[in-house]
Amino acid sequence: MTFSVATIADAAVAPPPMTAPQPRAAETVTGRCAGCSARSKGLCGALTAGDLPDLSTTSRPLDLLSATPVVMEGEEALAVFTVMSGMLKLYKTLPDGRQQITGFATAGDVIGLAVGSVYAYTAETVTASTVCRMSRTALRRLMERHPAVQGRLLAMTSVELSAAQDQILLLGCKTAVERVSSFLLALSRRSRPLADGTPSAFLPMPKVDIGAYLGLRPETLSRVLRKLESAGAITRLTNDRIRIENPAALEAAA
Amino acid sequence: MTFSVATIADAAVAPPPMTAPQPRAAETVTGRCAGCSARSKGLCGALTAGDLPDLSTTSRPLDLLSATPVVMEGEEALAVFTVMSGMLKLYKTLPDGRQQITGFATAGDVIGLAVGSVYAYTAETVTASTVCRMSRTALRRLMERHPAVQGRLLAMTSVELSAAQDQILLLGCKTAVERVSSFLLALSRRSRPLADGTPSAFLPMPKVDIGAYLGLRPETLSRVLRKLESAGAITRLTNDRIRIENPAALEAAA
DNA sequence: GACCCGCCCTGATCTGGATCAACCGGACAC
DNA sequence: GTGTCCGGTTGATCCAGATCAGGGCGGGTC
Numbered sequence: 001m002t003f004s005v006a007t008i009a010d011a012a013v014a015p016p017p018m019t020a021p022q023p024r025a026a027e028t029v030t031g032r033c034a035g036c037s038a039r040s041k042g043l044c045g046a047l048t049a050g051d052l053p054d055l056s057t058t059s060r061p062l063d064l065l066s067a068t069p070v071v072m073e074g075e076e077a078l079a080v081f082t083v084m085s086g087m088l089k090l091y092k093t094l095p096d097g098r099q100q101i102t103g104f105a106t107a108g109d110v111i112g113l114a115v116g117s118v119y120a121y122t123a124e125t126v127t128a129s130t131v132c133r134m135s136r137t138a139l140r141r142l143m144e145r146h147p148a149v150q151g152r153l154l155a156m157t158s159v160e161l162s163a164a165q166d167q168i169l170l171l172g173c174k175t176a177v178e179r180v181s182s183f184l185l186a187l188s189r190r191s192r193p194l195a196d197g198t199p200s201a202f203l204p205m206p207k208v209d210i211g212a213y214l215g216l217r218p219e220t221l222s223r224v225l226r227k228l229e230s231a232g233a234i235t236r237l238t239n240d241r242i243r244i245e246n247p248a249a250l251e252a253a254a
Numbered sequence: 255m256t257f258s259v260a261t262i263a264d265a266a267v268a269p270p271p272m273t274a275p276q277p278r279a280a281e282t283v284t285g286r287c288a289g290c291s292a293r294s295k296g297l298c299g300a301l302t303a304g305d306l307p308d309l310s311t312t313s314r315p316l317d318l319l320s321a322t323p324v325v326m327e328g329e330e331a332l333a334v335f336t337v338m339s340g341m342l343k344l345y346k347t348l349p350d351g352r353q354q355i356t357g358f359a360t361a362g363d364v365i366g367l368a369v370g371s372v373y374a375y376t377a378e379t380v381t382a383s384t385v386c387r388m389s390r391t392a393l394r395r396l397m398e399r400h401p402a403v404q405g406r407l408l409a410m411t412s413v414e415l416s417a418a419q420d421q422i423l424l425l426g427c428k429t430a431v432e433r434v435s436s437f438l439l440a441l442s443r444r445s446r447p448l449a450d451g452t453p454s455a456f457l458p459m460p461k462v463d464i465g466a467y468l469g470l471r472p473e474t475l476s477r478v479l480r481k482l483e484s485a486g487a488i489t490r491l492t493n494d495r496i497r498i499e500n501p502a503a504l505e506a507a508a
Numbered sequence: 509g510a511c512c513c514g515c516c517c518t519g520a521t522c523t524g525g526a527t528c529a530a531c532c533g534g535a536c537a538c
Numbered sequence: 539g540t541g542t543c544c545g546g547t548t549g550a551t552c553c554a555g556a557t558c559a560g561g562g563c564g565g566g567t568c
Contacts, residue, residue, distance in 0.1 A: 092423045100426040102419045115409075115416050147401055154408045155369075161411055162369050164418035165356045169346045171425035172354040172469040176525065207546065215426035220525055222547055239546080430555065461516065474555055476517055493516080512567080522557070532547075538540085 041108025042082040046152035058138035073122045077114035079135045086129025101213040126205040179214040180224045181254035199244040295362025296336040300406035312392035327376045331368035340383020355467040380459040425469045433468040434478045435508035453498040
């Protein structure tokens with residue numbers, strides 16, 4: 001059962017959470033982007049403050065509940081979305097329903113860039129998220145007017161390509177323990193350390209999604225985590241937070 | 255045992271094969287690019303004939319024997335290379351020696367683009383090949399002078415990213431039969447059909463390399479090919495040429 | 509010619525992770 | 539409260555593909 005992106009995106013707009021930027025009536029459209037927490041990231045980081053009117057008039061923020069599809073594989077690629085907060089999973093589906101998560105998107109990431117006229121993957125929120133929509137034609141016009149945007153897009157795509165190749169290495173060569181160790185290390189690099197300074201990893205997505213990202217069943221993931229814990233490499237603080245006790249041990253295992 | 259790229263590339267220049275474009279003494283540098291068989295592909299396709307002097311003065315063709323490394327993972331990324339003919343394998347290596355081939359490059363492909371200052375993968379010829387070298391600084395200058403080159407680079411990187419995500423799906427979800435079927439179909443799309451019109455696939459690389467690309471051992475690859483052959487989906491004409499007897503059966507298996 | 513070497517193929521066996529099944533505990537509805 | 543559902547965990551078993559082992563063949567050198 002598929003829905004059009006616009007339909008879902010509009011229907012699933014969440015009641016405004018306190019954390020999301022809410023334009024006040026007196027606020028100008030320029031001000032909306034000026035106050036954006038993701039302003040320095042994503043595509044927008046390539047623009048100076050003077051260019052903000054170009055942005056504000058063409059982009060529109062959306063607050064989304066969790067489990068909301070934003071773009072659907074195979075549908076016409078009409079817009080791109082910059083993640084402002086929250087987390088999304090990007091995945092591809094085989095005809096028989098098997099799914100492979102190709103990545104998780106967080107603040108600053110851009111989703112929905114398509115080579116052809118249709119999206120190559122599905123993107124769906126895993127937590128309540130805020131994304132900023134820009135139509136494809138607006139993006140094209142922005143690129144023409146501001147060449148730096150194209151450069152930024154190239155840089156971001158190159159980084160993603162490199163990450164995808166790392167994932168190919170992981171899926172093609174590594175064992176279950178190596179995959180999980182690599183994943184936890186990568187997460188811990190993007191996550192703030194705990195109050196006492198030890199690194200940690202934040203896993204808001206369900207275990208089955210982590211498995212679908214690493215090419216493992218959730219049962220296997222659970223066993224590996226317990227193995228790492230009993231080896232003293234990690235401690236499971238809560239269901240979605242892991243403390244890295246021994247980064248060197250994880251490095252060695254990855 | 256690693257060698258510097260320049261050392262190997264210079265040492266391994268092959269005796270001029272008859273098929274490679276050979277600049278004659280009277281030929282101008284502009285003429286060299288004008289006669290290039292890969293002119294319309296790769297980066298150069300973004301340039302018009304009038305821009306050829308810019309290309310010819312900054313790029314240099316190299317004839318390479320098979321099994322010659324062109325760029326080495328971890329070495330300083332000083333140049334990019336456009337493949338003019340032949341085939342290269344791109345791979346990443348784990349500390350213990352396991353290798354994952356992330357792709358094969360053929361005419362028109364650009365290799366050596368790096369996010370940071372070092373190459374993220376090794377590229378090595380699998381057949382005798384001709385590549386065209388351009389320094390990173392020359393590429394940067396070319397992009398500044400010709401914005402279309404940056405656009406072309408973005409398009410090529412996006413296509414590669416999409417291909418990498420397909421490969422992630424393959425490695426994360428698919429069975430051995432599905433992987434080989436997908437691979438043969440992808441190859442047959444890039445390969446000319448046989449004289450009688452039936453599609454075919456050309457596999458100049460050793461079986462162990464195909465395996466390293468698909469995340470399979472060569473023994474498994476051999477068994478799967480036999481299985482597909484006895485199922486009537488393919489016929490092995492020679493060691494490096496396969497006739498696709500039943501594309502629909504392969505599609506179904508992929 | 510004989511020999512060697514690299515690549516490929518085939519058979520036998522092994523194993524890491526998948527699959528199947530059961531259970532637990534927290535969130536939610538009623 | 540009770541029932542249900544869903545995500546996670548654990549144990550038992552299975553199997554696809556890895557690993558181990560041997561043999562064939564074509565191209566190269568001497």
